[in-house]
Amino acid sequence: MSKRYLMRRVFNCAALSGSLLCAVFGIFFLFWILKDVFSSGIGAMDMAFFTELPSPPGVAGGGLANAIWGTVLITGMATVIGVPAGILAGTYLSEYGRKKRFASVVRFLCDILVSAPSIVIGIFVYAVLVKPFKGFSAVAGALALAIIMLPVVVRTAEEMLKLVPDATREAALALGAPHWKVTLQVVYRGAFRGIITGVMLAVARISGETAPLLFTSFNNAFWNSNITEPTASLTVTIFNYAMGPYDDWHAKAWGGAFIITFTVLFINILSRLLLRGRTGS
Amino acid sequence: MMRILDRHKRDRFADFLFKGVSSFFALLIIVLMLFLFVVLAIESAPAIKAFGFKFIYSTDWNPVRASFGALPAIYGTIVLSAIAIVIAVPVSIGIAVFLTEMAPKKIRGPVGAAIELLASIPSIIYGMWGLFVFAPFLSAYVEPFLIENFGFLPLFRGTPLGIGMLPAGFILAIMIIPFISSVIRDVFLMVPPMLKESGYGMGATKFEVIWNIVIPFARSGIMGAVILGLGRALGETMAVTFMIGNSHDLSISLLDPATSISATLANEFTEAVDDIYLSGLVELGLILFAITFVVLALSKLMTMRFAPQKGRGKA
Numbered sequence: 119m120s121k122r123y124l125m126r127r128v129f130n131c132a133a134l135s136g137s138l139l140c141a142v143f144g145i146f147f148l149f150w151i152l153k154d155v156f157s158s159g160i161g162a163m164d165m166a167f168f169t170e171l172p173s174p175p176g177v178a179g180g181g182l183a184n185a186i187w188g189t190v191l192i193t194g195m196a197t198v199i200g201v202p203a204g205i206l207a208g209t210y211l212s213e214y215g216r217k218k219r220f221a222s223v224v225r226f227l228c229d230i231l232v233s234a235p236s237i238v239i240g241i242f243v244y245a246v247l248v249k250p251f252k253g254f255s256a257v258a259g260a261l262a263l264a265i266i267m268l269p270v271v272v273r274t275a276e277e278m279l280k281l282v283p284d285a286t287r288e289a290a291l292a293l294g295a296p297h298w299k300v301t302l303q304v305v306y307r308g309a310f311r312g313i314i315t316g317v318m319l320a321v322a323r324i325s326g327e328t329a330p331l332l333f334t335s336f337n338n339a340f341w342n343s344n345i346t347e348p349t350a351s352l353t354v355t356i357f358n359y360a361m362g363p364y365d366d367w368h369a370k371a372w373g374g375a376f377i378i379t380f381t382v383l384f385i386n387i388l389s390r391l392l393l394r395g396r397t398g399s
Numbered sequence: 400m401m402r403i404l405d406r407h408k409r410d411r412f413a414d415f416l417f418k419g420v421s422s423f424f425a426l427l428i429i430v431l432m433l434f435l436f437v438v439l440a441i442e443s444a445p446a447i448k449a450f451g452f453k454f455i456y457s458t459d460w461n462p463v464r465a466s467f468g469a470l471p472a473i474y475g476t477i478v479l480s481a482i483a484i485v486i487a488v489p490v491s492i493g494i495a496v497f498l499t500e501m502a503p504k505k506i507r508g509p510v511g512a513a514i515e516l517l518a519s520i521p522s523i524i525y526g527m528w529g530l531f532v533f534a535p536f537l538s539a540y541v542e543p544f545l546i547e548n549f550g551f552l553p554l555f556r557g558t559p560l561g562i563g564m565l566p567a568g569f570i571l572a573i574m575i576i577p578f579i580s581s582v583i584r585d586v587f588l589m590v591p592p593m594l595k596e597s598g599y600g601m602g603a604t605k606f607e608v609i610w611n612i613v614i615p616f617a618r619s620g621i622m623g624a625v626i627l628g629l630g631r632a633l634g635e636t637m638a639v640t641f642m643i644g645n646s647h648d649l650s651i652s653l654l655d656p657a658t659s660i661s662a663t664l665a666n667e668f669t670e671a672v673d674d675i676y677l678s679g680l681v682e683l684g685l686i687l688f689a690i691t692f693v694v695l696a697l698s699k700l701m702t703m704r705f706a707p708q709k710g711r712g713k714a
Contacts, residue, residue, distance in 0.1 A: 327521070
């Protein structure tokens with residue numbers, strides 16, 4: 119074995135071990151973070167956490183029930199606004215726009231909007247909803263989250279609708295069904311599971327968002343069901359509590375982090391399982 | 400006969416309606432993008448008028464005296480993203496190589512999924528974990544080491560606080576790794592197998608094939624992935640807000656507290672009572688949005704060529 123050949127082998131081996139280390143690096147941090155969120159958060163889990171209002175700092179007990187409710191409320195409203203709009207825009211791209219110039223511009227902007235800084239969306243909603251109406255509100259928070267989820271839903275809906283073979287559409291059209299009926303009853307049905315998964319992923323993504331809520335839905339220490347009032351959310355509460363000086367606040371923040379992280383993780387893993395073998399990835 | 404004609408008419412109308420509604424929502428995306436720019440521009444107009452270009456190069460950020468210089472925040476955002484990119488890119492390429500060329504088929508899926516799950520953890524969790532777990536770790540072990548051994552560089556001077564530019568950049572790197580590595584992986588998968596096989600046929604080792612064939616072929620796709628990561632890093636807010644220390648003092652040391660555009664917005668926006676203060680913050684947001692827009696558009700243009708050509712109807 120020549121020296122040069124040996125060197126090449128050694129180099130090859132070193133480089134490939136390097137790539138293995140990179141993968142290990144990523145996975146290591148995933149588990150490190152999850153381990154800490156789990157071990158620090160599980161302690162805060164009790165009935166009171168889900169049913170009671172926050173107690174003043176230093177007073178034991180209390181919970182984040184209002185914040186959990188607020189997150190559900192805001193995320194729910196955002197989903198109601200964002201999902202139909204997103205699916206319809208996705209339908210346009212897949213069924214009507216296809217290769218038109220207009221459609222590719224929409225796709226391009228969607229891809230940019232997906233990665234755009236969410237805090238800027240928060241400022242935008244502040245300017246159009248909070249400032250003119252002189253008050254933070256759950257609606258404003260929901261609108262900000264809806265804007266964030268919109269491009270995600272559009273792109274996944276389009277991808278999923280595209281997976282329905284054209285032959286299926288043509289078969290239905292040949293039977294005399296009008297285009298809208300084909301889309302609603304044939305194409306949507308074929309892409310149903312994929313679209314649901316996409317919606318779940320989008321909901322998971324917005325339920326962990328904090329930045330756009332800071333100055334739209336703001337915060338509230340009490341129960342609130344009025345959607346035009348400031349509303350607490352888990353993420354903003356985590357932010358305030360973790361930045362605060364009290365140990366019991368930190369414990370509550372870890373509890374909130376526990377709920378958010380594992381919910382999001384659960385939805386992600388579930389949707390992966392649902393999609394397995396559907397998109398070939 | 401009439402009934403059939405009627406039905407035909409109704410269907411025509413429904414078709415028209417359905418197409419109209421779905422086109423409307425597609426158009427909405429474009430309108431929304433325009434609106435974002437217009438609204439931010441209108442809201443920041445007072446600050447632009449009051450400070451002009453001084454806003455960008457002045458370092459004096461003092462809301463009390465209504466003096467707003469955004470240089471520390473802009474500098475922070477750029478340096479922070481640079482740190483994140485420098486750490487994240489080699490690791491992401493390594494992960495992509497591992498996932499496409501090295502790992503046995505059975506573990507590709509789980510490892511790829513685990514890396515992608517890193518992207519699903521909310522930003523605030525990274526920030527909180529960074530502040531409570533990673534920062535103490537850094538200040539106890541890593542930063543004293545850096546100061547002792549690399550303290551001759553002005554970059555690594557100061558006190559080991561565990562928060563600052565470098566810690567925030569590191570957390571940011573972990574957050575953008577899944578985005579960069581998944582794009583690079585897709586690009587690697589687009590390399591024609593014939594090219595690689597001819598490499599192996601010449602007796603090249605796996606590393607030589609990757610280095611001399613796969614990476615050159617995928618170069619523009621890799622650039623696109625890197626720029627996508629950059630776009631993500633520029634706008635990341637919550638994790639940075641926790642980790643950067645929020646100081647408007649400009650410092651060359653990467654271990655000192657600093658600030659970024661996004662962290663400034665998160666911290667000060669709700670406290671801004673004066674109109675001019677608010678307007679200055681919105682201008683910061685506009686600058687951030689404009690930069691990320693350009694960066695992300697570039698990235699999209701560079702990776703477009705590698706978009707998997709999913710044939711219609713082959714599902």
